[in-house]
Amino acid sequence: MKKAFAWAVAASLVGGATLVAQTTINGAGATFPNPIYSKWFAEYNKLHPNVQINYQPIGSGGGIQQITKETVFFGASDGPMTEEQIKAAPSPILHLPTVLGAVVPVYNIAGVSSDLKFNGQVLANIYLGKITKWNDAAIVKLNPGVKLPATDITVVHRSDGSGTTYIWVDYLSKMSPEFQSKVGVKTSVNWPTGVGGKGNEGVSGLVTQTPGAIGYVELIYALQNKISYGSVQNAAGEFVKASVQAVTMAAAGAAANMPADFRVSITNPPGKGVYPISSFTWMLLYENPKDKAQGKIMSEFMKWALTDGQKYCAELGYAPLPASVVKMEMAALAKIKAS
Amino acid sequence: MRKGDVGFRVGTGAFAFVLILLVAAIGFELTRQSMLSIQKFGFAFWRTETWDPVAEQFGALPFIWGTLYSSVLALALSTPVALGIAVFISELCPDWLKQPLVFLTELLAAIPSIVYGLWGIFVLVPAVRALEVGMPAPLRQLPFFTGPPLGVGMLSAGLILAIMVIPFTSSIAREVLKSVPAAQREGAYALGATRFEAIRAALFYARTGIIGAVMLGFGRALGETMAVTMVIGNNPKASLSLFAPQYTMAAVIANEFTEAADQLYLDALIEIGLVLFIITLVVNGLSRLLIWSMARSGSRSRAAAAAAPVTATAA
Numbered sequence: 001m002k003k004a005f006a007w008a009v010a011a012s013l014v015g016g017a018t019l020v021a022q023t024t025i026n027g028a029g030a031t032f033p034n035p036i037y038s039k040w041f042a043e044y045n046k047l048h049p050n051v052q053i054n055y056q057p058i059g060s061g062g063g064i065q066q067i068t069k070e071t072v073f074f075g076a077s078d079g080p081m082t083e084e085q086i087k088a089a090p091s092p093i094l095h096l097p098t099v100l101g102a103v104v105p106v107y108n109i110a111g112v113s114s115d116l117k118f119n120g121q122v123l124a125n126i127y128l129g130k131i132t133k134w135n136d137a138a139i140v141k142l143n144p145g146v147k148l149p150a151t152d153i154t155v156v157h158r159s160d161g162s163g164t165t166y167i168w169v170d171y172l173s174k175m176s177p178e179f180q181s182k183v184g185v186k187t188s189v190n191w192p193t194g195v196g197g198k199g200n201e202g203v204s205g206l207v208t209q210t211p212g213a214i215g216y217v218e219l220i221y222a223l224q225n226k227i228s229y230g231s232v233q234n235a236a237g238e239f240v241k242a243s244v245q246a247v248t249m250a251a252a253g254a255a256a257n258m259p260a261d262f263r264v265s266i267t268n269p270p271g272k273g274v275y276p277i278s279s280f281t282w283m284l285l286y287e288n289p290k291d292k293a294q295g296k297i298m299s300e301f302m303k304w305a306l307t308d309g310q311k312y313c314a315e316l317g318y319a320p321l322p323a324s325v326v327k328m329e330m331a332a333l334a335k336i337k338a339s
Numbered sequence: 340m341r342k343g344d345v346g347f348r349v350g351t352g353a354f355a356f357v358l359i360l361l362v363a364a365i366g367f368e369l370t371r372q373s374m375l376s377i378q379k380f381g382f383a384f385w386r387t388e389t390w391d392p393v394a395e396q397f398g399a400l401p402f403i404w405g406t407l408y409s410s411v412l413a414l415a416l417s418t419p420v421a422l423g424i425a426v427f428i429s430e431l432c433p434d435w436l437k438q439p440l441v442f443l444t445e446l447l448a449a450i451p452s453i454v455y456g457l458w459g460i461f462v463l464v465p466a467v468r469a470l471e472v473g474m475p476a477p478l479r480q481l482p483f484f485t486g487p488p489l490g491v492g493m494l495s496a497g498l499i500l501a502i503m504v505i506p507f508t509s510s511i512a513r514e515v516l517k518s519v520p521a522a523q524r525e526g527a528y529a530l531g532a533t534r535f536e537a538i539r540a541a542l543f544y545a546r547t548g549i550i551g552a553v554m555l556g557f558g559r560a561l562g563e564t565m566a567v568t569m570v571i572g573n574n575p576k577a578s579l580s581l582f583a584p585q586y587t588m589a590a591v592i593a594n595e596f597t598e599a600a601d602q603l604y605l606d607a608l609i610e611i612g613l614v615l616f617i618i619t620l621v622v623n624g625l626s627r628l629l630i631w632s633m634a635r636s637g638s639r640s641r642a643a644a645a646a647a648p649v650t651a652t653a654a
Binding site: 058059060061062064065082084085152154159160161162163183184185186187188189190191194195196197198202205206209210 | 389390391392393394460461464465468487489490491492568569572573574575584590593594595596597598599600601
């Protein structure tokens with residue numbers, strides 16, 4: 001009698017489990033979009049309780065490696081994969097921009113409270129070690145009316161490999177051929193000068209403590225911690241202080257020349273009111289996934305993230321994608337062979 | 340009975356063998372994973388100064404230099420303090436103060452290194468910067484004190500490492516002193532030695548153990564990562580200056596590993612791990628050798644040497 005009852009319980013448990021078949025999808029990659037990705041996966045799970053998406057923020061490099069080795073179903077990266085990396089992948093990989101980030105210059109100069117203005121040339125020369133004093137003629141010229149002291153500039157950069165560094169040096173390389181040839185673009189570079197801080201908090205810590213320091217941090221980090229930052233001259237010649245709107249506008253400005261695979265740098269884009277040091281962050285998906293069912297779910301999720309999901313950007317401080325880019329991505333999602 | 344003995348011997352022997360296997364496996368795996376970098380750069384990897392992920396030129400020299408420099412500096416700063424603590428606790432301290440002091444030194448060892456790092460950023464680095472700014476100009480001409488006063492740099496790294504190493508060295512040195520037979524001290528007192536002379540004799544008796552304690556601290560300093568990377572400035576340029584921002588092997592691996600996506604870059608980082616592994620092995624081997632040679636020469640002349648300082652003053 002007891003035994004029969006136990007069997008009945010076990011049978012009903014098994015039956016119950018098969019009724020709501022859970023699909024778990026694993027992904028890994030960039031740390032920068034982790035807050036919004038976590039939010040998306042949690043919200044999507046509320047709408048579709050049978051879909052569970054796990055995301056490990058192990059870094060962009062790790063994300064690219066894992067998707068290449070097929071140990072995860074999707075990856076995420078702050079920089080697009082290089083030609084070499086695409087060749088190493090087992091099958092074609094689709095890059096899909098999800099949200100936007102921006103990088104802002106922060107500084108600490110005694111007696112200067114107003115927001116400073118910079119342009120790409122000046123920032124590049126500071127990071128090359130060619131401009132060494134705050135009252136250098138090039139900086140003074142951009143900031144009429146600001147009394148700049150003769151303090152030495154201490155350059156602060158990220159010590160850890162980072163998408164933030166990638167965006168920063170990508171912009172500086174576009175603005176200065178010398179920076180391009182001497183330093184180049186990567187998540188870690190061989191800095192000609194300065195000290196390295198670990199993470200946004202390390203850089204901002206060093207900047208706030210060191211008189212005469214300049215550094216760069218993510219816009220979200222500056223906004224959340226109420227750190228003041230400088231404005232940067234865009235391609236149209238305006239000095240723009242970074243904001244979520246100005247970053248979305250930068251992406252819209254770049255949409256006109258968007259390549260079919262979305263692997264594009266949008267630093268220094270054309271257009272009015274745009275902030276020039278911005279970038280997409282990408283989700284990496286297999287175009288021809290081995291598991292068709294998971295591919296279909298992921299494709300459905302992306303459609304949701306690119307439309308309804310974008311409304312979570314504001315509360316988390318990310319810049320949402322412009323409508324023009326979303327439209328192109330919706331078309332690109334059809335490339336995923338999920339049936 | 341005898342059967343049990345054999346089983347016990349084989350069992351413990353197997354565990355000891357696992358240890359050897361483990362070290363060999365680490366060495367093998369590090370070599371295998373860094374093959375690309377080893378083939379491309381060869382021994383030049385050990386003496387090249389450039390670390391350029393963009394141009395894919397990798398050399399470990401600045402990191403080797405930074406690791407050894409910061410560890411030696413930490414050792415120089417921590418050893419006198421740690422031995423002082425050990426001698427005070429084991430020889431001179433009143434009984435009621437002993438336990439609190441032991442507890443506090445051991446507490447220092449239990450603080451996570453990230454906490455040391457944060458303390459370093461917010462307290463130590465500003466203090467070091469003030470010291471650097473206040474240093475008189477003639478001193479600043481010395482090669483040890485050149486460069487702008489940034490606060491972050493080799494000096495901060497050496498100081499924070501020294502603080503982290505002190506509890507290890509002093510705890511072991513204390514235990515070693517405790518194990519010095521009472522007859523040693525009693526003998527010294529019987530010959531009319533002062534307190535200081537008796538302690539000196541005990542220290543001399545325990546010297547191999549103390550060297551071991553210091554070397555353990557050195558090993559700890561070589562591998563410390565988080566606290567160091569937060570205060571050293573992370574600049575791969577070898578320099579004699581204590582003010583200059585520099586870099587260590589453990590720090591560069593921790594910093595760059597997650598975002599290194601190219602195979603050669605990744606292999607170069609793993610080779611840094613291999614270099615650190617080899618250097619740690621060599622340092623430990625040398626310290627063993629030192630202890631061994633001291634123990635050998637000590638056993639020949641221990642009696643004479645231990646008695647010498649005492650008899651000298653007694654006469």
